[in-house]
Amino acid sequence: MSVRTYDLVHRTTYEYAQPVTDSYGRTTLTPRDLPDQRVLATSLTVDPAPADTGEHVDWFGNTTTYFGVTRPHTRLVVTARSTLEVSRTVPPRAALPDVGWRAVARAVTAGDLGLLRTDAAGLVTLREAVLPSAHVTFVEEVRDWAAPSFADERPLADVVTDLLHRVRAELTYRSGSTTVSTTQAQLLAQGAGVCQDFAHLMIAALRVHGVPARYASGYIETRPRPGRPKLRGADASHAWVSVWLPGHGWLDADPTNDQLVDDRYVVLGWGRDYHDVPPLRGVIFTEGGGATPRVEVDLVPAGSEPFV
């Protein structure tokens, strides 16, 4: 089994025209330690230095960090640095169980722990993962769009593969085409969005059919075209979907790139949708306006020239 080691830097910079007296923030920028993803080192720095910080493991098990900067500033920089080993491999289709999506949905309703291959606490998690959430709503448009993928006795693994193909084939990736408040119905109507939209759409399609699905936040390594140097700091945050496949567990699937998640991905955390795990959210106090953040992500093999 191959292991890939990464150095990861995620830096967000806000520059304000007028002073901000206080900045309060919460980050979900610490990668999760998982069987196929070991965190060797991780740190978070905030500049100016916060008067107060606090770490907290949230409802979903993600490590989040609170900070409060309480002296006036015109620039806020939040930098997360980690070194990790990723050994994730994509299971071949033959290795995935053939359980049908409808059987899974029925088992969630009935609380059939045997079929679901989980325990009582796990059932609570799965019941939560079939409910609508802040950004995932149950509307006719999603039901209609998803229906062709949910043929009656289809194995759930094939439903997932089909949804991945269809998102990639039927929707266009267009940066800036959506905002945090774009709904799935709007996304389908305009036919374009970004990775969070695609993740939300696929989650909605699964949940509306009673299949547990959650939202994953993380990164994907970009590789330069052959012969071109890698552009530093130009990697990206990313979002995808986890589906509960009884007998396998949570299966991570990336509708933006129509593939299952492998060792080119780094997982930060997961939740019901984007609302539960934004990398950074905050509140500022100022007489002036806000600022558009500048974001740099650098995901490179460990030992590369450091990104500063």
Add this chain to the structure above:
Amino acid sequence: MRQTARVTDLLSSPRLLGDGTTIAHRPDWAWLPPGAAPTDADLTRAGRQAEQLLAGHGVTYGADRADSDHHWRLDPLPVVVDEPEWARLDAALVQRAELLDAVLHDLYGARRLLDDRVLPPTAVLSHPGFLRPVDGLRLPGGRELVLTATDLVRDASGEWCVLADRTQAPSGAGYAMEDRRVVAQVLAPVYRQASIARLGPFFHALRKALVEVAPPTAGDAPRAVLLSPGPGSETAFDQAYLASMLGLPLVEGSDLVVRAGRLFLQGIDGLEPVDVVLRRVDAEWCDSLELRAGSRLGVPGFVHALRRGTVSVVNPLGASVLENPALLGYLPRLARAVLDQDLTLASAPTWWCGEERALRHVLGRLDRLVVKPTVHGPRTTTVLGWTLSVAEREELAARIAAEPWRWVGQEPVGPVLADDDGPRAAVMRTFAVAHAGTYTVMAGGLARVADDAVVTSSAGASAKDVWVLASQPAEPDAAVREDVAGAGGRAVGYGISPRAAENLYWMGRYAERAEDGVRVLRAVADRWDDYHRSPGSAGGRALEVLLTALTPAALADGAQAAQPADADAAHVVPRPPALRDLLLDQGTPGSVARAVRRLASSAATVRDQLSTDTFGPLARIERTLRDERTRVRARQQSGGGLDVGPVPPGSVTAGLRPTLDRVLESLLAISGIAAEGLTRDVGWHLLDAGRRLERAQRLVAMLQATLVVRRPGDVEDLLLESVLLAAESAITYRRRHQRGADVASVLDLLVHDRTNPRSLAFALDRLLADLEAVPAPRSAAQRDHLLHGVADLVAELDTVAVGNEVSEDGRRVRLADALGSMLWRLREASDEIERVHFVRPAPSRALDDLWGSTYGDPGEGGER
């Protein structure tokens, strides 16, 4: 007060009619000594008195506004419950509170109950009141549910039955106390003959409960605040009343800040730690960082401080998950699982549609059930199934089937009424507080009745007091004094935020502005009555000066009036002045009505700092102005038909004088309460400083407008007389000076005389003393420099010289210079006071979201 609501009694201990099966719903006074029962006439009179008392106390339901119909309605006929029945209810309510507390404990802890055999997980997970960010947090003292309220009805057999539990931030305890105060007064003869359980012990227990939950960091005397959404809240009265009864500062989210993991109140004298928050803000709104983004009602970092264990909040964030009506059906099962007891108090039979069998049951009986969403939203409210058309029922069924976990069906529960009684509903809210290891139930509650199928205060339900007949007589003075549950000593200035400070200061200013406005109008109206028919006379010319100088807004062309009056200009005022608008019309700049409205709004935000007596006169002024407006409108419509042209000159002041007098009387009452009814704390000094500054500014402006231009002797005599009247110094002047008025001695009295409370010198002395007593978080040097500058100008003013030194164009130039200089300094000083004392935090906003911004065009490898 509708008569029908009074004669039906749906909540008192049931009494059976002759055949022994039907319950009587007529008031029953059999428990009183013979002849003591109030007659219908007594009750009608009591109702009227109650209405007056409630208006006088400023008791409202709904946000503060001028022409509001949001007066709290009270039906004086109490709900009467026998002690044995109440004792059973009390025990049942304690059991229920203990059960809910245990459930809350589990839901944010071990979650052993989240099991299909006890409580289906989805019922909890789908409820927005289940706040994941506060999972695992614990309140010191062993309880999670500190304050709970229960809405109860009588069922057909006369038994109590729960409709809903209120666990978020229950309202109504303050209203219940106020209802008791009023009913005890208007039904005094009856009240005195009965042994009625007191409400006081509940409030004592609540005070102690707030101490019991204080974090270990709090020390011996925990500091608690009541967090309010602000005066725009529907139950603002209830909140302010409770705060002052418990002796807690009434604060808003913008008054608080989190620093170094602790919650602080941003007082006018710096940060003051807060240990306990009694909240009336819904949990989701309490922290714009961790909970609802964009909320201005809470404090970013509040949840962080809670996690640090440095502050406690009552009820804990997340407690509203217990309000989910889906739980009602599971409570009997939960009681056996958690308490190993049978649940004594029944709930209305309720089916949660998240379970398939329940869903089928509800969908099959939609026409007979009350259908409730598990949480109310803009498009989802309670529906009475039998009121729907077939089509509407089908639509509702489709909505339920799509998201069944969002709905419950509830059996309608209520007393059996004779057909001719019409729709009628009555609900009683009880209150319980965790204290000393158990729960203390208020021996009484808040009953509400409506001539409707449902009871809502916003739709005009009437409240009723709830009397629990005690076997032991209450303390003799209990009835009158029982509202003073606490109000222990509070450190000087503690709990006064810059927001409260600013409102107190502006209250003082608006009170003075209104009072001065009334006096000026009186002086001008007198001259109008005497001289408007003889424009060419000395009186007519004095009138013209007064109108343009003091009441320019009443003239048709305000711009022209703003210029100094030209002594040789035309003598006839083209249109009769709209003096009445300056009294009644809130839209007219500088009107009394506008100052009064702002006075009332400022007062509403600092209700906890004020004596309740303040609100009586305030309500009376607003009523007087409203009545007069109505009268004028009626007269215009009946007299002038559609053409409401200018009022004939003769009626410019018709009816004005009595209204002015009535308004002034109430304004004097307000200033009297401030002078005699408030302790000289920081709040009082701010109030007084506002009044003094306003008076100084208005006095100087009046002198500038009237005395700078020299007029012929006979005109000036009349002018000076009016100035003295408007400055409330005419009598003093006459006593001191036998002859008519002259400029120098008028200036002496109004500018120099330190013994005259209406003089500039007096106002400055007081203003400086007041400001001295108020903490100044920023340097006050500039403020003091300006004010001392005014004092110096006052001292230097040679009243004889400035009166006599007149330029060629007829102006008293030195007087003009001096007054102009004073006015400029006073206005600058006012800005400085704002800057020094009312430093409010900058507005907050959410950081721009990272959505999309990190996901540029697909990178070089084409993968994203």
